[in-house]
């Protein structure tokens with residue numbers, strides 16, 4: 050039986066790289082905030098897709114539930130909750146609305162999705178993987194984002210204990226990766242951005258972390274960023 054996977058935030062960056070890695074060997078349900086027509090061309094052929102804007106956490110979980118029902122899936126082998134966003138703003142002046150959206154997209158939606166997905170994952174003795182960030186330990190200019198990822202770390206630690214023997218839960222904290230997230234956040238990393246890992250490298254590291262079964266896993270930035278920089282330099 051082919052395994053069945055859900056990857057959220059799979060229209061770009063790390064999530065898209067993970068979807069492309071998995072496409073040949075599994076049935077995929079992917080999510081993003083845009084409508085299917087806007088993203089169809091970049092998704093792996095044959096992957097199912099549902100628009101699920103996580104700034105409305107319960108609605109997003111409901112959309113995913115509806116998609117699972119339409120597909121006739123009653124089990125999920127792996128759910129990777131990867132969708133995320135942030136805003137580079139001064140924590141002294143960031144608006145309540147901006148703080149709420151970051152916490153909703155990155156944290157409240159993960160809680161709502163975890164609740165919704167539990168019976169599907171249980172049916173497969175499956176695995177729930179949360180994509181955090183090394184920023185959970187604090188990141189200048191990204192206070193709300195850091196707080197949301199610290200919350201996600203706490204959620205993973207709690208669910209790993211709560212659901213032990215039912216569903217395996219892991220959190221993986223990637224380091225800086227060269228995706229569109231920084232531009233969307235209004236953040237210019239400057240020259241150090243050239244050191245960021247490629248999304249394919251981070252996706253491969255997340256896969257290795259999933260296979261290890263360990264949690265939490267922090268992906269060491271320096272080691273793989275240096276390897277990526279060398280590859281880019283050699284291709285010049």
Ligand SMILES: NC(=O)c1ccc[n+]([C@@H]2O[C@H](COP(=O)([O-])OP(=O)(O)OC[C@H]3O[C@@H](n4cnc5c(N)ncnc54)[C@H](OP(=O)(O)O)[C@@H]3O)[C@@H](O)[C@H]2O)c1
Nearest residue numbers: 058059060061062063082102103132133182225226228230
């Ligand atoms: N890039 C980094 O340096 C870095 C480092 C550590 C951790 N991470 C984490 O890795 C994950 C993936 O990030 P990425 O770098 O691949 O970013 P990305 O390229 O911007 O991709 C993020 C994905 O999440 C989706 N998304 C954003 N807001 C959403 C919303 N409101 N509802 C539903 N989906 C939404 C995006 O959709 P759209 O295409 O519509 O925006 C996209 O599919 C995130 O959780 C991020 O926090 C990233």
